[in-house]
Amino acid sequence: MSENELILKIERLRRELNALVLEMGTMAQAVLKKSMELDEVLNQYNRLTKRRNERVRHVFVGKFPLGKVFATPGVMEATTEADRISALTRHIGGDWGEVDEFDKRSNDQALADGFRILSAYTSADGVKFWIITEHDRSVTTLLLPEEY
Missing domain, CATH: 4.10.280 (MYOD Basic-Helix-Loop-Helix Domain, subunit B)
Structure with a gap:
């Protein structure tokens, strides 16, 4: 359970x-x-x-700070820890996952201008989920699209 x-x-x-x-x-x-x-x-x-x-806590180092990392109940239930760690590693490294070209360019610009960053990934079981890092880099949230 x-x-x-x-x-x-x-x-x-x-x-x-x-x-x-x-x-x-x-x-x-x-x-x-x-x-x-x-x-x-x-x-x-x-x-x-x-x-x-x-459990050992994970330390993520990349192109921007994640701030406090939160995951919604839905994403915790629907994805594995490995899915979430893999996606966070890609997110902080600037691999925005499955967003379109416009959103990729927007995320790249957000790194320079301090705007919100949105990435999209699919778990090993085929569940689509998002990662959003707030403009001030204080919080990063993993969530299912329907939880937005």
């Missing part, structure tokens, strides 16, 4: 647990069972995020 799926499940179980407590009180068997179910999902989430936080 992905991190986002776990978060949604945690939120749902919390709502269900609160409703049960209001209906039955804290000592009911159903409340205890729901609480244990929530604990297990919280433990899954903690194990997942601990593994993620223990």
